[in-house]
């Protein structure tokens with residue numbers, strides 16, 4: 465039992481990408497209405513932002529009320545524009561991914577604070593920064609592109625730290641959230657306090673969740689964002705490959721013990 469458990473843990477470690485973030489920008493066209501100055505497409509790669517505002521002199525942690533907003537953190541796509549990023553390790557429709565969610569997209573959408581600066585979600589859950597929602601498509605080969613339904617309006621805004629009670633804290637926290645763990649899609653943030661939002665995230669760092677089930681693709685390596693209209697822009701901070709959560713080791717040990725006991729009983 466011990467050796468098989470060790471093997472399971474080792475293979476689980478190997479199966480997960482060495483780096484869960486997007487790795488390469490294949491295409492970036494800002495379009496005609498991109499936000500001026502936000503053209504650094506490489507910022508869609510790597511880990512999404514945890515601390516923002518240093519350049520502009522308003523340092524703050526990233527929280528659902530305080531999304532990233534600086535030119536080195538998010539990239540803007542306007543009318544006629546597109547952003548295509550690639551993952552070096554494919555993002556798979558893994559049955560062990562929480563809530564079926566396989567891919568997370570982080571943007572600059574925030575929750576309107578109904579009791580600034582306390583962090584109180586409005587009763588209607590109003591957001592800002594989601595005036596333009598991208599069309600999101602995924603592909604395994606850059607030939608067949610499948611649109612996924614992941615409206616950024618129903619998005620869980622980024623939560624960078626788990627140990628802060630101030631959603632606008634001017635120093636980073638000590639406990640980082642998990643940017644590869646989705647928020648339960650059944651969670652509704654409407655009317656919640658910041659403490660309740662943190663509890664509802666349950667360790668997740670937020671992000672809008674995409675389930676590859678239904679796309680017909682078992683895994684994808686490419687994600688394309690296009691602007692759906694003629695005005696405004698959307699911004700992307702980063703993407704992550706969701707970490708699968710293996711069955712608890714205790715359950716494996718339990719089933720192994722039952723097997724052993726059954727065999728002994730047969731012998732005697």
Ligand SMILES: [Ca+2]
Nearest residue numbers: 483484485487
């Ligand atoms: Ca990667």
Ligand SMILES: [Ca+2]
Nearest residue numbers: 557564676677
């Ligand atoms: Ca899935």
Ligand SMILES: [Ca+2]
Nearest residue numbers: 507508537701
């Ligand atoms: Ca970024």
